[in-house]
Amino acid sequence: MTSTPERLQAPEGKSRLIRHFEKSSIEKHNDAWTDLWDTDNSDMWDRGKPSPALIDLLEQREDILGPIAADGRRKTVLGCGKGYDVVMLALHGFDVVGLEISQKGVSAAEEYAATELKMPEEHNFGGSWTSKHERGSVSFIKGDFFKSDSADGKKFDVIYDYTFLCALHPTMRSQWASRMADLLIPGGLLVCLEFPLFKDPDHPGPPWPLQGVHWNLLAEGGDGIMYPPTSDQKGDLGRVNFERKWYIKPERSYESGQGADMLSVYARK
Ligand SMILES: C[S@@+](CC[C@H](N)C(=O)[O-])C[C@H]1O[C@@H](n2cnc3c(N)ncnc32)[C@H](O)[C@@H]1O
Numbered sequence: 001m002t003s004t005p006e007r008l009q010a011p012e013g014k015s016r017l018i019r020h021f022e023k024s025s026i027e028k029h030n031d032a033w034t035d036l037w038d039t040d041n042s043d044m045w046d047r048g049k050p051s052p053a054l055i056d057l058l059e060q061r062e063d064i065l066g067p068i069a070a071d072g073r074r075k076t077v078l079g080c081g082k083g084y085d086v087v088m089l090a091l092h093g094f095d096v097v098g099l100e101i102s103q104k105g106v107s108a109a110e111e112y113a114a115t116e117l118k119m120p121e122e123h124n125f126g127g128s129w130t131s132k133h134e135r136g137s138v139s140f141i142k143g144d145f146f147k148s149d150s151a152d153g154k155k156f157d158v159i160y161d162y163t164f165l166c167a168l169h170p171t172m173r174s175q176w177a178s179r180m181a182d183l184l185i186p187g188g189l190l191v192c193l194e195f196p197l198f199k200d201p202d203h204p205g206p207p208w209p210l211q212g213v214h215w216n217l218l219a220e221g222g223d224g225i226m227y228p229p230t231s232d233q234k235g236d237l238g239r240v241n242f243e244r245k246w247y248i249k250p251e252r253s254y255e256s257g258q259g260a261d262m263l264s265v266y267a268r269k
Helices: 016-022 026-038 052-060 084-091 103-118 170-183 213-219
Strands: 075-079 095-100 138-142 156-162 184-194 242-248 262-268
Touching (some): 016 026, 026 170, 052 084, 052 262, 084 095, 084 138, 084 156, 095 103, 103 138, 156 170, 170 184, 184 213, 213 242
Parallel strands (some): 075 095
Antiparallel strands (some): 184 262, 242 262
């Protein structure tokens, strides 16, 4: 059993979420997430709406994620929770697959999608955007992101990550990066809303502080464990599967990350 190193444990004033994960070993974190869903505790992270930063990226920077690929609409996968971003991306013309470990989470997402697609709320769109694309499809898979068959063998040309990397214990980060490389087609894009960047690097999670983590993992081939530094942190060029194409400070983001969040877009080599 791997225990959480002392230096990664929580200081006083820790949140309910941190206390919940302190109680379980790293190997049992999947069960710990499922347990939170099963006991109706998804309010600990649920923001109740899709990401304003992703909406603005889609609508204002069509040079990045659009135009829609010739072989059909582009497919996207998320560690998706209730599916707000899955539905919003479909409303912008993408065929979207949401991946989630919890069956209850998948059921909540299916219910949200059924209602929202019938009568989409304004929060799915920016101010003056009018759709040029037909609505895409929505589906959800219950599965473990880290299992090689979790996405039914599918590969994706866009993957969006928000509060998935920061939900994982730091020792899982290099596996997160390899799995992203497996799931993307060459040239495919990994879009990350980097959060939380304001949190001290030695504070515990989830959400685990991510200052410098995406760059270290994806551009430097490091293990993404920024605190305390490890011998593997400097990186290994053999593991560099990504190139950062865009790094954008979004004008709008969720309140919890407003002014600090960054959007990074990495291309799979
Ligand atoms: C912090 S929540 C964020 C959810 C979503 N991105 C949102 O903003 O509402 C992390 C989610 O990842 C799911 N999750 C955790 N580990 C997972 C895994 N190994 N595979 C798939 N989903 C996982 C959890 O059940 C939870 O719904």
